[in-house]
Amino acid sequence: MEGTEQVAADLLGEAYNVEMGVTNEAFPNERDNTAGCQFNATPEDSTNLAVSEPTNSPASDFSSDVVNFAAFMRLLAAPTPVAPTNTTTQGSNQFVNVGCSGCHIPQHTTAQSPFGGQSNVTLTPLSDFALHNMGTGLQDQVSQGAANGQQFRTAPLWGIGQRVFFLHDGRTQSLVTAIEAHASQGSEANQVISNFNLLRASDQQAVIAYLRSL
Numbered sequence: 046m047e048g049t050e051q052v053a054a055d056l057l058g059e060a061y062n063v064e065m066g067v068t069n070e071a072f073p074n075e076r077d078n079t080a081g082c083q084f085n086a087t088p089e090d091s092t093n094l095a096v097s098e099p100t101n102s103p104a105s106d107f108s109s110d111v112v113n114f115a116a117f118m119r120l121l122a123a124p125t126p127v128a129p130t131n132t133t134t135q136g137s138n139q140f141v142n143v144g145c146s147g148c149h150i151p152q153h154t155t156a157q158s159p160f161g162g163q164s165n166v167t168l169t170p171l172s173d174f175a176l177h178n179m180g181t182g183l184q185d186q187v188s189q190g191a192a193n194g195q196q197f198r199t200a201p202l203w204g205i206g207q208r209v210f211f212l213h214d215g216r217t218q219s220l221v222t223a224i225e226a227h228a229s230q231g232s233e234a235n236q237v238i239s240n241f242n243l244l245r246a247s248d249q250q251a252v253i254a255y256l257r258s259l
């Protein structure tokens with residue numbers, strides 16, 4: 046595996062270990078190394094060189110869980126936004142005008158992919174997939190990978206209209222609160238949020254309507 050496949054497997058491998066407690070080829074070490082607590086050989090999930098219970102999918106039989114998770118996620122369909130209206134178009138324009146789109150970049154085009162139908166595809170995740178300092182208000186004090194305790198990767202906003210809890214800790218069900226929480230000491234989004242706050246109420250509502258349509 047190379048490139049994005051390796052990144053996907055690493056992210057999944059970390060989650061499988063840290064969130065689920067299953068050691069794997071990307072993250073082979075137990076979180077708790079107490080000698081009396083080691084019962085399984087590690088990594089607990091690995092490539093299956095000897096398949097004991099073959100199914101009708103030899104590729105997935107041989108693959109580790111982590112590789113199968115990556116394939117599953119890669120083949121999920123993107124969320125489908127509702128058809129634009131005058132209001133959502135107005136909201137989308139204001140989203141760009143105030144600068145939300147500086148981090149929540151609307152469109153990307155994929156490079157050549159070894160997977161069928163995934164080369165040169167335009168997608169609209171609304172993220173730059175980059176880390177940003179989000180200030181003292183959102184900080185979780187968890188440093189993970191390259192991110193310090195105040196940095197987060199821009200949340201993709203596609204499908205946000207279908208979600209109920211917002212921000213990394215699900216602290217709010219209100220899109221307005223989620224937007225306002227971007228502003229606090231040290232946040233890279235402070236100027237953008239003050240631009241948003243200066244919009245007319247009808248433009249702010251249009252931004253919310255746009256987000257709900259995604």
Ligand code: HEC
Pocket residue numbers: 140143144145146147148149177179183197198199200201202205210211212213214220223224227233234237238241252256
């Ligand atoms: C400096 C980069 C940056 C800017 C500018 C920015 N965002 Fe974000 N946004 C983020 C990051 C990073 C997160 C994830 C924060 C977290 O999980 O705590 C996020 C999360 C969100 C969420 C919650 C997503 C979820 O899945 O829970 C919403 C909604 C959102 N942004 C909307 C906006 C809007 C609207 C604007 C413009 C008014 C905006 N953002 C401007 C970086 C930015």
